[in-house]
Amino acid sequence: MSRFRATFLAACATAALCTGGPAxxxxxxxxxxxxxxxxxxxxxxVELTCGPTQGNHPQADTACRSxxxxxxxxxxxxxxFQNCTMIYSPVWATATGTWRxxxxxxxxxxSNRCVADAQSxxxxxx
Numbered sequence: 445m446s447r448f449r450a451t452f453l454a455a456c457a458t459a460a461l462c463t464g465g466p467a468x469x470x471x472x473x474x475x476x477x478x479x480x481x482x483x484x485x486x487x488x489x490v491e492l493t494c495g496p497t498q499g500n501h502p503q504a505d506t507a508c509r510s511x512x513x514x515x516x517x518x519x520x521x522x523x524x525f526q527n528c529t530m531i532y533s534p535v536w537a538t539a540t541g542t543w544r545x546x547x548x549x550x551x552x553x554x555s556n557r558c559v560a561d562a563q564s565x566x567x568x569x570x
Contacts, residue, residue, distance in 0.1 A: 476541035483534055490570045503569045510565030516543025518550040522565040528558035535560050537568045
């Protein structure tokens with residue numbers, strides 16, 4: 445083993461011991477503030493953390509699974525089969541945060557809250 449590699453490994457081990465373990469243990473895989481705003485301007489927001497799942501999102505486990513399937517890409521969230529009315533009551537959905545250290549800033553419009561839930565795989569189900 446080269447001297448550089450041995451020194452590097454020793455420094456990494458020391459850093460891990462001094463900080464109580466790997467630095468990534470305290471950092472979640474994803475953290476978002478999700479918001480839905482209706483046509484009257486009323487906004488509902490929730491916090492969602494994945495890896496570990498936390499926050500006040502009412503379906504956090506489902507939302508994190510959908511985000512995992514899409515690898516954090518909100519434009520690729522899986523849809524779920526759900527009957528929704530065809531009543532047009534638009535909502536604007538936004539997501540701001542990070543996915544595995546990368547910044548995320550997403551916004552789109554859905555025709556109503558039910559469609560937002562269905563087309564986002566539960567991410568916007570609140």
